[in-house]
Amino acid sequence: MPHRTPDDLLRQNKDWAATKLEKDLEFFTSLEKVQKPDYLWIGCSDSRVPANEIVGLKSGEMFVHRNIANVVPHSDLNCLSVIQFAVEVLGVSHIIVAGHYGCGDIKAAMENTDHGEIDNWLAYIKDTYRQHYQEISAISGADRQADRLCELNVMVQVRNVAKTSVIQNAWRRGKKLTVHGWIYRLSDGILHDLGVDVDATEQLHEVFRIESD
Numbered sequence: 001m002p003h004r005t006p007d008d009l010l011r012q013n014k015d016w017a018a019t020k021l022e023k024d025l026e027f028f029t030s031l032e033k034v035q036k037p038d039y040l041w042i043g044c045s046d047s048r049v050p051a052n053e054i055v056g057l058k059s060g061e062m063f064v065h066r067n068i069a070n071v072v073p074h075s076d077l078n079c080l081s082v083i084q085f086a087v088e089v090l091g092v093s094h095i096i097v098a099g100h101y102g103c104g105d106i107k108a109a110m111e112n113t114d115h116g117e118i119d120n121w122l123a124y125i126k127d128t129y130r131q132h133y134q135e136i137s138a139i140s141g142a143d144r145q146a147d148r149l150c151e152l153n154v155m156v157q158v159r160n161v162a163k164t165s166v167i168q169n170a171w172r173r174g175k176k177l178t179v180h181g182w183i184y185r186l187s188d189g190i191l192h193d194l195g196v197d198v199d200a201t202e203q204l205h206e207v208f209r210i211e212s213d
């Protein structure tokens with residue numbers, strides 16, 4: 001890939017803006033007035049998984065939160081604020097937790113190496129690894145083991161989104177809202193639905209249900 005300087009990026013931005021205007025004179029002015037996306041994407045920060053691009057959505061169509069290994073910790077103020085804003089202010093109907101195979105952060109979580117500060121974040125993934133240790137250990141090949149943990153991590157994070165008070169309150173208000181778990185393959189660019197949708201409090205273990213004020 002060619003090396004690009006920050007000045008190149010600023011120049012490319014001007015080209016991009018000009019191209020948008022060529023196609024639609026009101027592209028920016030109409031977007032400036034309103035943001036009404038149907039989707040919230042919670043994905044990995046990995047530069048090879050550009051959220052909007054891989055699902056063919058344009059500016060204004062998807063609210064995006066990305067962090068290392070698409071984790072939704074129960075008390076992460078950053079992630080919780082994104083979810084609340086997306087649901088209560090923007091009114092999204094779908095939340096997609098999107099992992100990807102070959103995630104370097106998932107692989108790192110399976111190592112016993114000292115990675116510094118990030119090990120505290122990777123501990124969320126280690127919890128899932130520990131929980132499914134037998135199943136994962138029975139798989140042959142380190143890459144396939146890591147890929148299974150990538151899937152399991154998505155499944156756990158889907159449930160974590162559903163467990164939040166924000167989502168359960170929305171369901172209680174009668175809002176239609178589905179949390180999806182998808183996984184992306186870097187080698188072919190295809191997203192796979194893991195079939196773990198959650199759209200009601202009843203799908204959660206009773207321990208996590210928040211049912212009345």
Ligand code: CO
Nearest residue numbers: 044046103104
């Ligand atoms: Co990743």
